[in-house]
Amino acid sequence: MSEAIVLRADRWVDIDAGVVRSPAVIVVEGGRITAVSPAEVPANATEFDLGDVTLLPGLMDMELNLLIGGPGGPDGLPNPMHGVQDDPVYRTLRGAVNARATLQAGFTTVRNLGLMVKTGGYMLDVALQRAIDQGWHEGPRIVPAGHAVTPYGGHLDPTVFQRLAPGIMALSVAEGIANGVAEVRACVRYQIRHGAKVIKISASGGVMSHSTAPGSQQYSDEEFVAIVDEAHRAGIRVAAHAVGDSSVQACIRAGVDCIEHGFLATDESIQMMVDHGTFLVSTTYLTEAMAIERAAPELQKKAAEIFPQAKAMLPKAIAAGVKIACGTDAPAIPHGENAMELIALVDRGMTPMQALRAATVTSAELIQREDELGQLAVGYLADIIAVPGDPSEDITATRDVRFVMKEGRVYKHA
Template sequence: MKKIVLSTLAFLIAFASLAQKTYIQAGKLIDVREMKVLTEQTIIVEEDKIVEIRSGYHSGENEDQVIDLKTKTVMPGLMDMHVHIEGQTSPTRYVDGFRDNEADVAYKALPYAKITLMAGFTTVRDLGGSGVNIALRNAINNGLVVGPRIYTAGKSIAPTGGHADPTNGVKRELMGDPGPDQGVINGPYDARKAVRQAVKYGSDVIKITATGGVLSVARDGSAPQFQQDEIDAVVETAKDFGIHVAAHAHGDEGMQRAIKAGIHSIEHGTMMEEETMDMMREAGTWYVPTVTAGMSAAEYAKIPGYYPPIVRDKAMRIGAQIQETFGKAYKKGVKIAFGTDAGVFPHGENYREFQYMTEVGMHNLEAIQSATLNGALLLGIEDKLGTIEPGKLADIIAVDGDPSENIEVMKEVVFVMKDGKIVKK
């Protein structure tokens, strides 16, 4: 009996050492670190990791899997650093909040998560929702539902009456007096409590609305909304927890206050002046432009009744300015990470950001780098993701055609692997 047990153990050890590998034969492979396109490469994946990259086409033993992408261009899984995975634009959006329970929001979010992953975005940063985004992240991580890897802010933080105050625009008896638990603050003590509460609930990142916004029914879209001591308290408290803070900002003064506080990233940046760009470059602040959101909002504003009048006017005035600002910030050398604000427009159309970025001068491969390596750098996970290199997690996608020559091919992602598992082929 002892010999049989030992023989079985030896067999299992030998079998484990011969674990199945996947050989991905790539006709073209984008090196996003060096921004060049390699030809005829083989990526070898074992379990959830990339273990080797070989020049030429190779295959393994009989048990190994071979993926033929010889006619495709292969690159790391894409990263969108600004999405709202819980919802999606609709002319009924402003009344849905009175009808949908938390469970309704969760079920509606499931297809948005899947669509995002099938579009090639294997990692996203969700910057604000109801808190369902935290549960969705956990469900995806536990393999219960299909979706991208999510880093989420949970609820956004705003002052009373600010862009992310959830009671804007309702009648007074429904407004109540939301506080830090609902992400509404007044003063540095509230600010610290709101951050700590967000961390307690499971947020990976903190998001503040440093200025007014376009799509909320709050009045001003550009004025600063926090005093300096409030932003300072948010950033200092988040730093104690080892997490970053992102600042939604359209107006320039709000951006400057956020940068002075040590904010990690500026989102949108519509009215950013050159002085602020210089401040960001000096401080190493990331810029996440979300051009697609601005362009989409300006277009939806032309549809009668799509937005409430206060939102329509802001969208038409502010929306389309973001692309021009992005072009200036890019030429100034501000650090840029790809982000779209998906949810303001239909999920799965995130690829449009590539088109808008390259229209104003960004090179095609730089745009792809912004959605891969730069996203990983912004999140602080460049040791795990962002490039196709040995030791990295196997997040790999492929498209027909060569995006270095034609960025339009990013619209159709034909192969998606996340964590070494093929989810689209």
């Protein structure tokens, strides 16, 4: 290709203005957008006339785990024994396959929120991010968390997913198991030292683990404060798996930047998120689509109790004006089906344009890259996808991605 690329299409979404404009003419040079609807385009540019489609900024998924799920599991979902049967090399190769599926679905930026497997301290998501950044493999831009910081027996302690006996699989601070203020500080420092760009905390119990009750707070307030202090002094944001209301409030008070799930958040907690500017990644689609029939009976029972409450919480958060970013918790749903989260957000009360904002500008703000990601605007990175129809009217169009460009390189084109 020549140095300049021109994309033409019938429409494009102006996310900042909240409107769809026609026609679309976008000039890309050096991996960035250099002109939108210019009077003239560069001579000898490579042109793509995409026809009757709408151009969008690349979508973003703010909670997934590329290192589990995907090939080798039923319907692309995790093998229940993933934590003990897969070695780190095999797991990373699986992650590469899942990364490609995610990019092909139009999601050009993701947060990989927390390894929860034994790796000997190796940061598999950081390695995958480096390989993608260096062009060795196709995949989205990854913001890696390294290992999730979790107490012994916490929701993201790998041994509780299979209820392993004591001593079967020893885990270290380097692998995320940390108890007490001194250990959580050391754990955060380790993740950052070896490449983590966000810190993930297991703040409460969860639904799909043999851990404490989903609503129970798993770290003390002092431990939360220590984790946030270590991360923020390094310029790193903190995301917390927090299902229970008390844990949501404790995280907000400690300065956690983003609540993951928040399923049992009360009206008071929702207002705290608004007042503190705390982000919410609600992962709402999994509450209706997760294959819980494969889970143990006691986990199915938890899901039957928690998921309806989660569905009722999100419309309140939307109405209150919480900053909601898009996240799926894939492979809770299969990798590559990420756009189903946007459809679920609309089902819970967002307009299609609000859902598009959640997966673009709000997500870009969450990872502190709102000045170069999330919009089709001059100076922004050329992350551009194309879908049929008008996604501002029919959000289901985001499931049919016809064209994918990331930083000026075309990865999918009919």
